[in-house]
Amino acid sequence: MSDIGPPRGTGPLARTEARLAWGLLTPTILAVSLVVILPLLAVFWISVKPVSLADLRAPETVVREDLRGRPAAAGDEATLRYRLRNSSPTSEITGVTLTDTWPEGLRLAGDLDPRCEIAEGELLCDLGDWEGGYRETLNIPVVTEQAWFDAGADVEDTPAEVDGKASFVLTNGEFTLENFVSVFDGGEFWSVLGVTLFYTIFGTLGAMIMGLFASMLLNHSFKGQGILRGLYLFPYVAPVIAVAFAWILLFDPFSGSANALLVQMGVTDQAINFFGERPLALIMVTLFEIWRYFPLSFLFILARMQSIPTDMYEAADMDGASPFQQFWYLSLPQLLGILSVLFLLRFIWTFNKFDDIFLLTGGNAGTRVLTVNVYEQAFAVSNIGAGAAVAVVIFACLLLFSVFFFKFMSKEEGL
Amino acid sequence: MKYLRFGYVTGPLLGVLWTFVVAVTVAVAMSFATGEAFRPSIIGALMFGIPTGLALVWRGKVVIASAVLTVVYFVALSLGVGPVLTGNVSLIARVVAALFLGIGIGWPLVVYLRDLTMGTLTRHEFEDAVIKALKGFGYVFFTAIVVIPFYVMVMTSLKNQAELMQNPLDFSIDLSKGWGLFRSYVELMTEFNFGTYMWTSFYISVLTVLITLLFAIPGAYAVARLRFRGQATFSRSILLIYMVPMIVLALPIYIAFSMMGLRNSVAGIVMIYPVTTIPVALYMLQGYFRGLPAEIEEAGLMDGLSRLQVIWKITLPLSLPALASVSLYVFMIAWNEFLLAFMLLDDPSKFTLTRGIASLNSSEIPRQHLMAGSVIATVPIMALFLGLEKFMTKGLTAGSVKG
Numbered sequence: 001m002s003d004i005g006p007p008r009g010t011g012p013l014a015r016t017e018a019r020l021a022w023g024l025l026t027p028t029i030l031a032v033s034l035v036v037i038l039p040l041l042a043v044f045w046i047s048v049k050p051v052s053l054a055d056l057r058a059p060e061t062v063v064r065e066d067l068r069g070r071p072a073a074a075g076d077e078a079t080l081r082y083r084l085r086n087s088s089p090t091s092e093i094t095g096v097t098l099t100d101t102w103p104e105g106l107r108l109a110g111d112l113d114p115r116c117e118i119a120e121g122e123l124l125c126d127l128g129d130w131e132g133g134y135r136e137t138l139n140i141p142v143v144t145e146q147a148w149f150d151a152g153a154d155v156e157d158t159p160a161e162v163d164g165k166a167s168f169v170l171t172n173g174e175f176t177l178e179n180f181v182s183v184f185d186g187g188e189f190w191s192v193l194g195v196t197l198f199y200t201i202f203g204t205l206g207a208m209i210m211g212l213f214a215s216m217l218l219n220h221s222f223k224g225q226g227i228l229r230g231l232y233l234f235p236y237v238a239p240v241i242a243v244a245f246a247w248i249l250l251f252d253p254f255s256g257s258a259n260a261l262l263v264q265m266g267v268t269d270q271a272i273n274f275f276g277e278r279p280l281a282l283i284m285v286t287l288f289e290i291w292r293y294f295p296l297s298f299l300f301i302l303a304r305m306q307s308i309p310t311d312m313y314e315a316a317d318m319d320g321a322s323p324f325q326q327f328w329y330l331s332l333p334q335l336l337g338i339l340s341v342l343f344l345l346r347f348i349w350t351f352n353k354f355d356d357i358f359l360l361t362g363g364n365a366g367t368r369v370l371t372v373n374v375y376e377q378a379f380a381v382s383n384i385g386a387g388a389a390v391a392v393v394i395f396a397c398l399l400l401f402s403v404f405f406f407k408f409m410s411k412e413e414g415l
Numbered sequence: 416m417k418y419l420r421f422g423y424v425t426g427p428l429l430g431v432l433w434t435f436v437v438a439v440t441v442a443v444a445m446s447f448a449t450g451e452a453f454r455p456s457i458i459g460a461l462m463f464g465i466p467t468g469l470a471l472v473w474r475g476k477v478v479i480a481s482a483v484l485t486v487v488y489f490v491a492l493s494l495g496v497g498p499v500l501t502g503n504v505s506l507i508a509r510v511v512a513a514l515f516l517g518i519g520i521g522w523p524l525v526v527y528l529r530d531l532t533m534g535t536l537t538r539h540e541f542e543d544a545v546i547k548a549l550k551g552f553g554y555v556f557f558t559a560i561v562v563i564p565f566y567v568m569v570m571t572s573l574k575n576q577a578e579l580m581q582n583p584l585d586f587s588i589d590l591s592k593g594w595g596l597f598r599s600y601v602e603l604m605t606e607f608n609f610g611t612y613m614w615t616s617f618y619i620s621v622l623t624v625l626i627t628l629l630f631a632i633p634g635a636y637a638v639a640r641l642r643f644r645g646q647a648t649f650s651r652s653i654l655l656i657y658m659v660p661m662i663v664l665a666l667p668i669y670i671a672f673s674m675m676g677l678r679n680s681v682a683g684i685v686m687i688y689p690v691t692t693i694p695v696a697l698y699m700l701q702g703y704f705r706g707l708p709a710e711i712e713e714a715g716l717m718d719g720l721s722r723l724q725v726i727w728k729i730t731l732p733l734s735l736p737a738l739a740s741v742s743l744y745v746f747m748i749a750w751n752e753f754l755l756a757f758m759l760l761d762d763p764s765k766f767t768l769t770r771g772i773a774s775l776n777s778s779e780i781p782r783q784h785l786m787a788g789s790v791i792a793t794v795p796i797m798a799l800f801l802g803l804e805k806f807m808t809k810g811l812t813a814g815s816v817k818g
Contacts, residue, residue, distance in 0.1 A: 024633035027634070031689070043663055226804070237800050249786065255580050257584055323539070324542050406651070
């Protein structure tokens with residue numbers, strides 16, 4: 001009995017399509033995994049490594065070769081000298097061997113170092129293991145022959161080769177939990193986390209409320225609406241470095257206009273150090289965040305607002321709803337979806353924000369958030385491992401948020 | 416709220432509040448413009464706002480109200496009373512301030528209070544007036560907070576250190592200096608190599624846009640149109656990618672680049688930037704591609720085009736507006752990028768504009784240079800933005816999941 005139902009499984013056409021799709025996606029997948037996935041894995045790896053900024057260069061053997069004693073004529077005695085050094089002050093290099101072509105016209109005079117031998121015109125030395133910071137000078141007494149002067153050669157013409165197995169801290173089998181201990185130690189972590197949460201929650205909420213307010217201003221058409229809308233986007237569009245420095249100058253304690261204005265208006269008697277005092281600095285960076293990102297919320301909310309049908313408002317008007325009631329019972333429920341999506345997205349992005357605080361305060365005066373802490377640990381304290389450990393903590397928090405995020409996003413926006 | 420709903424209460428109340436708002440605005444604006452001492456007074460706002468509000472509820476026309484108030488405030492300013500107090504300022508400044516106060520208070524207040532009567536108000540009338548006043552406040556407030564930092568930025572760049580220290584509020588510029596006003600810009604261009612930085616930033620951004628499109632267009636098309644196993648998962652995980660903070664990636668990238676010798680090279684930057692923008696671009700484009708009618712493409716397929724030809728000859732021409740938005744958005748991200756440039760570039764000959772500005776932030780370099788640098792970085796992106804506002808807004812809305 002032959003099967004005469006519709007075809008099941010994937011046919012050749014579907015397979016071609018899938019193959020094409022993967023072909024089109026391959027470049028993206030490759031690039032993204034190289035620059036995103038790989039570094040992410042690397043962060044996990046580094047976070048359990050005792051690595052500091054100075055360890056980033058793999059330890060190398062360094063050799064300098066010269067002929068001492070200034071031989072002037074055949075038969076003069078001289079010393080062939082190799083100065084050897086381990087470039088790393090801490091890491092060990094094992095199984096170091098030196099090979100060099102024996103210079104023509106030089107004859108061994110006296111004892112050769114017991115670790116070395118000369119065979120077939122080659123000098124071979126087995127120098128064993130070098131601990132960090134190891135230095136040694138290898139002296140080989142020689143007598144020059146006429147051939148040396150005939151050739152007019154120099155010992156450096158044939159560079160000596162030194163081989164050894166360096167144990168590079170990023171690739172060896174040495175692991176430590178020290179980084180995580182130092183991150184969670186001393187209570188600093190919890191204050192950093194507290195600052196991060198304050199900054200993230202108030203920054204996100206503030207930007208959304210301001211965005212909501214701004215979008216209500218521009219939700220009806222009037223002359224100049226386009227210009228105003230463009231103007232209100234400026235804080236977001238301008239380079240962060242430009243606006244951050246403008247804020248710093250504006251709120252400078254010595255020659256800032258804001259202070260001059262406040263003093264002149266009698267609000268305060270003496271200049272306020274806006275970005276240098278606890279807890280004012282934290283409030284200021286949060287305000288900056290709100291100022292810089294309200295345009296985004298405003299764009300989002302405005303787009304949604306303009307798609308709410310006007311007849312709903314007309315009906316509400318007929319039923320006698322006052323303007324505030326219309327806002328509360330009509331607009332807000334309509335906007336709830338976009339507001340929650342916006343909140344989640346902005347929450348994650350504010351949590352990830354680095355540039356703003358780094359430029360405004362450098363993480364001083366009680367404004368150090370987790371992302372700035374990564375930089376501080378890795379580059380200011382030069383402890384890359386600890387920086388990576390903070391990065392892992394950030395990543396863990398983000399995973400937690402993403403779970404919420406996907407739950408909401410898939411419901412609200414059908415992504 | 417119920418007790419406020421009388422014309423003779425609402426009117427003066429809004430009158431006082433609005434008088435104070437305008438007084439603060441005028442005081443700040445005049446201080447910034449002239450550098451002279453203007454300051455708002457709450458008592459003055461109370462004294463002048465109550466009668467204004469009452470009068471305007473009783474009856475009011477824009478022209479009459481503005482004219483009367485202008486005269487009143489001119490006299491008040493000269494006598495040293497009223498919502499804005501000032502010391503000895505010039506006659507012109509007084510006239511301008513009085514004009515602003517008169518029109519700024521009179522005109523909007525008449526509009527707010529137009530529908531009110533002296534007696535009991537309905538909830539609708541009351542809230543309407545309040546909302547109008549709130550909106551008026553909103554326009555003033557948002558415009559002020561957006562404009563002031565940019566104003567300070569531009570004006571600071573045109574002054575010199577001594578002038579700035581003497582009176583931080585005086586942003587009036589001395590037009591008699593002519594081209595001398597732009598001295599810090601000239602110095603930046605000649606002594607600080609800002610011309611080169613601009614060029615570097617420009618071509619890095621353009622390259623980033625091109626590479627991003629090259630990767631994102633086929634990817635977006637595959638996700639939007641082609642059926643394959645894992646399509647849904649894929650389109651979701653694109654979003655996940657830009658949940659990863661840049662600083663987390665910057666650390667291993669810094670290490671890898673140090674070891675490979677790619678630090679301090681434009682090539683290294685060009686390799687990294689597009690990857691940070693590909694996911695956004697892909698996400699934006701696939702949304703647009705989904706919206707295009709599939710029938711046209713199917714017709715193309717029936718007529719013997721291959722898939723790639725369909726993309727090239729049908730999909731891309733149809734999605735030019737989306738491509739423009741994406742390009743602008745990516746250009747903006749690359750132009751404004753600071754973190755990676757800051758970490759990876761140390762050699763002044765390879766600086767991008769943002770990195771160049773960061774290098775100006777030292778106590779030895781006068782701050783008008785810093786602000787001039789900021790203006791140089793801001794103006795091109797603003798010009799692009801204002802010129803192509805429609806595309807830009809669309810791009811921002813679609814891509815603004817990215818911070």
